[in-house]
Amino acid sequence: MSQKVSIIVPCHNEEETVELFYQAIQKTFAQLPNYQPSILFINDGSNDQTLKKLRQLNQRTEVDNHFLSFSRQFGKEAGIYAGLKNVDGDLVTIMDADLQDPPQMLVEMIHLLETTDYDCIGTARTDRSGEPKLRSFFSNLFYKIINRISDTQIVPGARDFRLMRRDMVNAILEMSEYNRFSKGIFSWVGFKTKYLPYKNVERVAGQTSWNFWSLFKYSIEGITDFSTVPLIIAVWLGLLVMFIAFAGLIFIVVRSLIYGNPTKGWSSTISIILFLGGMQLFFLGIIGNYIGKIFLEVKKRPIYIIKERK
Incomplete structure (x- = not known):
């Protein structure tokens, strides 16, 4: 009997990428015959054709897929939490629709999770090629600051992209706080985690909705959420x-x-x-x-x- 892998994909204005993501997952799981993927797209108040694309994908059957559409934009953190609340897979992963989280890595992540005693296999970027130097500087500075002043340690370059066992997901869902910083929450709940390094991958299509100011505000939220x-x-x-x-x-x-x-x-x-x-x-x-x-x-x-x- 195959194991179900739930894939949570928060989306905001990703009309150009959701189809490509669907195809990439289909190709990746062709190498994993003992695992059944189930994609849950979270439409976070998109104002382009993302919802229309998700409705079209929902009619296809090559890969089991569903979607939730918010009444307005609530943010990526809300999308992650909604995804975790509404999936039931034995293994659960969170991925970006723009393919900056390489689906091919799931092959190694699943293998490690099933052959070791790790509870979670995370990912961390080893470089930021293709990203503005100023953004990279402040991103590295953020990790140095939060790891210096917080008891909750976050691996530099860590992504939300990770594969978790069900018991870790259940522990995260117990933290139903309104102000959410998932990278900190993933670390705070504990569980044995291994991080796989990989080089930065640029968006496959479309434009990012994250600008410098939104990333700066997000970093301030992270610091104040996990440090006094x-x-x-x-x-x-x-x-x-x-x-x-x-x-x-x-x-x-x-x-x-x-x-x-x-x-x-x-x-x-x-x-x-x-x-x-x-x-x-x-x-x-x-x-x-x-x-x-x-x-x-x-x-x-x-x-x-x-x-x-x-």
Whole structure:
């Protein structure tokens, strides 16, 4: 009896790639006769012809495939969670529709998972060829920062593309938090994981919906989801500034008593006030970000809303 492999594919404006992805999966599993693929596409509020393409693919029978279509765009994290909630395969994988996650790697991943005691086989890019240098720099910086300040360690270059056993998927589903950062969640739940390195693969077609700003916001979400160190930094810097200000105050008083007050003008005073005010606003922003996450969690809104399923 063949084992079922559920393939979760979040899609946002991927009309040019879903057909190519379907064909690639069909070709890959031709080499895996003992495994039955089942694709679940997640249409995350696409405003192109992605949904139409998914409806057409749903009529085909070469590979078992279904789709969920959200009522609006909820984000890739919501798409991943919806996929995990709605698949029932013995093995579960998450892949991008643009084929930057090479389907051919599933052959080795399945072999390793079935011949070892690993619970998960993940993937990590070893280079970022074809990607803007500035984006690569900040991406590498993100991994250095989060691994320095968080107890949850993330392998540099790690992708969402991984193959998991059912018990690991069930553990992830127990974490039903509204603010989600899957790379951190995959690491936090534990389970024995092996990462396969591979060189960067460019999109097979279409344009990415991830720009520098969206990736920057995503990295900030990851840091604040899995570390309270920014709050600790705010406390210590606040104490440092208070100490410097107190020492400066003593210096000014002593100097005035000995030499009088030769300082006239207000530019230096205004500069200090603006500096301290800006720093206070910065740290209030950090605190506000954490409070905002609490606000979203306590409202208990659904992570996603399904408009159509097939």
